[in-house]
Amino acid sequence: MTTITNNREEALIVKEQDVVPLRNRVKEYGVKIGMSILNQTKLITATSELVRNLLKYGGGGKVIIESVSNGRDNGVRVTFIDNGPGIADIALAMKDGYSTGKSLGLGLPGTKRLVNEFDIKSELGNGTTVTITKWKNG
Amino acid sequence: MQNNSLMGLKEHENKLLTIWSQILQDSGAGDGAMEEEESKEFASLFLSALEKSGNFDEFEKVEDLIIGIASSRGKRGFSPRENAQYLISFKQAASKVISELITDSAELYDANLKLNEILDNMMIMTFEAFMKGREDIISRQVDEISEISTPVISVWEGIVALPIIGTLDSSRTQVVMENLLQQIVDTGSSIAILDISGVPAVDSLVAQHLIKTVSATRLMGAECIISGIRPEIAQTVVHLGIDLTGIITKASLASALRTAFDMLQLNVVKRKVIG
Numbered sequence: 001m002t003t004i005t006n007n008r009e010e011a012l013i014v015k016e017q018d019v020v021p022l023r024n025r026v027k028e029y030g031v032k033i034g035m036s037i038l039n040q041t042k043l044i045t046a047t048s049e050l051v052r053n054l055l056k057y058g059g060g061g062k063v064i065i066e067s068v069s070n071g072r073d074n075g076v077r078v079t080f081i082d083n084g085p086g087i088a089d090i091a092l093a094m095k096d097g098y099s100t101g102k103s104l105g106l107g108l109p110g111t112k113r114l115v116n117e118f119d120i121k122s123e124l125g126n127g128t129t130v131t132i133t134k135w136k137n138g
Numbered sequence: 139m140q141n142n143s144l145m146g147l148k149e150h151e152n153k154l155l156t157i158w159s160q161i162l163q164d165s166g167a168g169d170g171a172m173e174e175e176e177s178k179e180f181a182s183l184f185l186s187a188l189e190k191s192g193n194f195d196e197f198e199k200v201e202d203l204i205i206g207i208a209s210s211r212g213k214r215g216f217s218p219r220e221n222a223q224y225l226i227s228f229k230q231a232a233s234k235v236i237s238e239l240i241t242d243s244a245e246l247y248d249a250n251l252k253l254n255e256i257l258d259n260m261m262i263m264t265f266e267a268f269m270k271g272r273e274d275i276i277s278r279q280v281d282e283i284s285e286i287s288t289p290v291i292s293v294w295e296g297i298v299a300l301p302i303i304g305t306l307d308s309s310r311t312q313v314v315m316e317n318l319l320q321q322i323v324d325t326g327s328s329i330a331i332l333d334i335s336g337v338p339a340v341d342s343l344v345a346q347h348l349i350k351t352v353s354a355t356r357l358m359g360a361e362c363i364i365s366g367i368r369p370e371i372a373q374t375v376v377h378l379g380i381d382l383t384g385i386i387t388k389a390s391l392a393s394a395l396r397t398a399f400d401m402l403q404l405n406v407v408k409r410k411v412i413g
Contacts, residue, residue, distance in 0.1 A: 020305055023339070041339055041370040042377065048341040049378075096379055106342040110378035 005077075007067040014060040019051050022063060026078060029067050033074040035136050043076060043134040046114040049107045050080045050130055056101060058082025058128060068133065075116070075135035083127040090122055148185040150235050155181055158231035165223050176207050181228070188256075197256070201263055208264035212271035221268055222261060229257045288314050290321035297398045298327045299391065301366075303336030311347040315354055328360050329398045333391050335366030345380040352385050361386070361401065365394035 007029070011022050026047045030040040054061050061082030068077045087093045094112065099105035112118040117133035147154065155178065162177075180203055187200045204225070211221050232253055240246040288310075293299045298321050302314060318330055332351065337344065348364060355362040365388040367375075375382065388394040399406060 016307060019307075038370040038373060041374050045339045045341045045374045045378065048339055048343075052341070052343055104342045104346050104380065106379050110342060110380070113377045113379065114374065 003068045003070045003077075005066045005068050006074075009065050011063045011065070012060075013051055013054055013063055016055060019048065019055070022051055023047055026065055026076065029065055029076045030134075033067060033076065033136050035076070035134070039134060039136065039138070042114040043078075046111040046132055046134070047078055049111045050078075050132065053107055053130075054080050054082050058084030061127070070135075073135045073137055075133050075138065077117075077131065077133040079132075080130045081127065082129075086124040086126055086128055087120075087122040088124060090120060094120075147232065147235060147239070148189050150239070151181060151185055154185075154231050154235045157234055158228055161227040161230055162224065165227060180204060180207060201260060204260050205263055205267040208267040209271035212268045213275070218265065218268055221264060225257060225261050225264060229253065232257075288317050290317050292321075292325050292327070293331070293395065294398070294402075294404075296325075296327050296402055297329045297331065297395070298322060298325055299331040299333060299394075301333040301336060301391075304338075306337060306344045306347050308343075308347070311351065315351050318351065319354060319358055322355065322358050322360050329401060330355050330360055330362045331391065331394045331398065332362060332364045333366040333394070334364060334371075335368070335391070337366075337371075340371050340375055340380075342378055342380060345375065345378075345382065349382070349385070363388060363394045363397060365389070365391045 009025070011018070011025065013019070013022060023044045027040055027044050030043050035043070051063065054063070058080075059082065061080065061084070064079040064081070066077040066079075068075050092098055094109050095105075096109045097105040099107075108120070111132065115132040115134045116138035117131075119131045120128065121130075122128040158177065158181065159174065180200070183203055184200050187197050207224075208221055211224070233250055236249050236253070237246060240249060288300065288302070291299045291301070298318070300314065300318050300321075304310075306314070318332075321327070322330060332348065334340070334348070340348075352362040352364070363386045364382075367387050367389055386397065388397060
């Protein structure tokens, strides 16, 4: 299945004050394609989780917001790229309740349950890239 | 010495001021009486600095003054454009006076170049000062907002409520928690209601902050009810896998209040009309 990107923008995230504006941008993308309130909330909650990870573990990075279409449905795709230390064991990081910080350990696994597509790539010492996609009717 | 010609400007200070205020008026970047004083002081200081050119202390004084003028104009609500116009028009006025003073074109070019260099540098400084003035305002507002946005309301004897509006981050939670716990002590309340109707999204960090606040309240011997959980928030929290089962949660502030009344064994009864 091919997906087409209709609209795209990048944002630099370096401090906690960048989180709220980014979330609002993502929400605007959702509103534009007519996403329901529930899916909007899921999408911005997922964004919020990942962007906090990006700041806390990755030391800041880049976020790409895209409006995508696969022919049948429209959606919003958000990519989080950091150059942090990377994740040693992705399978472990994706487990509920596991955290190297002092959080609840629900960020990554919880986010995966909130979105339709979830992809994580990480290399030790070379940073982490997480891509999520939420479809309008997904 | 190429500045000889520029030094001559001092003698024509009044002429320069007249032209300057004329240009300012025409461009609409001035604001009358208050400005005249400022402008006079600036022109006089600037020209004497030019006269003693080469002495950098003198120019530092001028720079301090123009920075002061720029930030005060910023606070008075001038736009950056109007602020820049202020110095640009001074430059125009000065160029005009010089062109009448100097007849030799090479000399005039040199003088203008020098003037441009000094004034452009000052313009950059005024921009920086202007931005700084605005940033001061913003940071003060941030402080004020965080103060205002966490009001603890005593809704009934023994019941306090705290409506949270906006995002709950770590520093905000700290303020919220402190205010709430202090208010519980001050009013001797046994029930606290945290209303999150105004929180756009509850992610795991916000949930963690809420859980901590509830635990702290319980340690103080009071019970905490979280209200204002919207349907989409409820679903999101379930998908995220956050366990809020140990906490009393309600959909609306009204139902939280009813629960609080129940806990305090209070009854709200509709008055019977006799006769």
